[in-house]
Amino acid sequence: MDYRGIATELLAAEASCRPIEPLTATYPDLTVEDAYRIQLAGIEIKKARGSKVIGKKIGLTSKAMQQLLGVNEPDYGHLLDNMLLLEGEPCRREELLLPRVEGELAFILKDTLKGPGVTIADVFRATEGIMPAFEIVDSRIRDWKIKLPDTIADNASSARLVLGSRMVPIKDLDLRLIGMVLEKNGEVVSSGAGAAVWGHPAAAVAWLANKLAAFDIALEAGEIILSGAVTAAENASAGDVFTVSFYGLGSLSLKFV
Template sequence: MKLLETIVDELLDAERNQYSVAPLTERFAGLNVLDAYQIQLEVIDRKKAEGRDVIGKKVGLTSVAMQQMLGVDEPDYGHLLDDMKIADGETVKISEFISPKVEAEIGFILEKDLVGPGGTYIDVLMATKYVVPTIEIIDSRIADWKIKLVDTVADNGSSARVVVGNKYSTVDCLDLRSLGMALHKNEELVATGSGAAALGHPAQAVAWLANKLHEFGIHLKAGELILPGALSAAVAVTEGDTISANFGPLGTVSVIFE
């Protein structure tokens, strides 16, 4: 337990002071995924004790390609806190990050609690109040993004910020599985994708999350924002970049880095 506390201290300090640390999996051979989730939960508890509020959750590693790259057969998750939320079109300072990247995702805002196990994507759709276009800004406290599953889980799923669009839609007017997305950096198209990239259907990824959280005595709560996973590969950003994501009928969302 002392080792886990030491890692918590290290990750918190690295985030606050914008520096990276060597991969945990290279330094602590016995560290497993359960340990990593315990580290993540302790990091979140520490932040909550400082006055932060949990506003939602995010799912990562929802694509087969990413799972194969890290040698895993299931996604992972992280927490979203109130100080991570950014309004559509806002400017953020690149100095607040270590090695940021962006991903476009279909955000779910829940109207009802979702409690696992046994939840299905139909349960998710019935519990959803709105879907909204989002850009997740991911960042890794692990040096050079040399992450394995244990590294990213301990590091809160490599979360950093979430940019939330202004258009709120109900799920009954959209085919989320086939919904397309075009991601632009400085007006240049850099990635495309569809809702099916997130475990075949973004609501399926949210169902996975609800069921996974049950293992830790946690459930998804009404009002929370849930990110079900990226619709394309992550795109690196630097100072001066403008990022925009167009989801067609779902709307657009953008962020500027300075």
Template sequence: MNYKEIAERLLESEASKIPVGPLTEQYPDLSIEDAYHIQLAGIDMKLSQGRRIIGKKIGLTSRGMQKLLGVNEPDYGHLLDDMLILEGDTLKRSDLIAPKVEGELAFVLKETLKGPGITIADVYRATYGIFPSFEIVDSRVRDWKIKLADTISDNASSARLVLGSKMASIKDLDLKLIGMMFEKNGEMVSSGVGAEVWGNPAAAVAWLANKLSVFDIALEKGEIILAGAFTAAEKAEAGDIFTVSFQGLGSVSIKFV
């Protein structure tokens, strides 16, 4: 299996906005390990083009999504500098294929975390602060017909992230009980609490640090770590305005044009 060739196809799809068929149909033997190698090959190509890693994201943290895809652990992807959208900016719907929006907590690290053996206590110690955030996911696989290996190969369906303007100390928040309200065009569409993210969003960050150690990758000082969605993702079309509010953290909004 040529990891670089498959990664190039996904990058071409991202650039052209023309999705590809499910990789797991084209490559029935595609394993989770293969998928991560494809993802890393794609990231290496983007870095060679001048992009910069600014963080990592965790996906599939909810038990419901794991059950849907038949897995028992989350997955991860890389966040690059061209994915970051500043609060108050708009996002062109035509820049993406089939975007969906998720409300998440964003951890900013003041210390590097590298597994194995990272605990929740280590995450608390290493976190500079937490922001309210959106992750905009997008699949280069046609019609979101994905299995776990498809989304991992596709950089965990990463596309954009939006950070709020208010940062809070992790010591001031009960991450398991922090509440979130998610609004679309002025109407609340969902709500959730931190415990829905792998039991505790900090536990998801610890999981990621330990998982990445297999590839000799660390969560680096200064990186942004998206810990996983509180609720189901919402489809986005031109004209949609999304707002997510977290108890004790304030809110963040994004408009698609």
């Protein structure tokens, strides 16, 4: 299978905002392993073009999303420097296809984590602090008609991320019980607690470190790790304003223009 060729198709769709048909329809034998190879090929192309990896994201951490795609574990993607929006910086809707917004907890690492055998305790020791974050997901697959290999190949449907300005030491937070409220245009659209993320957000980070060991990839010191959505993603249009609030972490707002 031409991993680099398929990755190039996805990157062209992203650049032109013209979606492609599901990879699982075009390539019926596409496996999850193939999909990760495609993702990695795409990241290497972006790095060769000057982009820098600044972290990783974990997706499909909720039981509802796993059931929807018929899987029993999360997936992951890469975060690049040109995906990061500064707090207060608007997100340009025209640069995306069908974006959706998620509120997440971001782990900022002070030490490298590399599996196998990484535990929640290891994640706590390696984490400098936690920040509130938005992840803006988008799919280069037409109309979000995705199966698991589609989203994995498409860098886990990553598009943009926004970090809050406040970082709290991980020891000062109960990540299972921390509450989150997501508002859209001044109205509450969803709320939840950290336990919705794989039972514990740090468990999701440990899963990622162990999963990446198969590809000889580590979670590096200084990286941002998005641990997964606390609630369902919300569709975003130009003019929409989102606010996410975490108990003990403060709030973060994002406007689409």
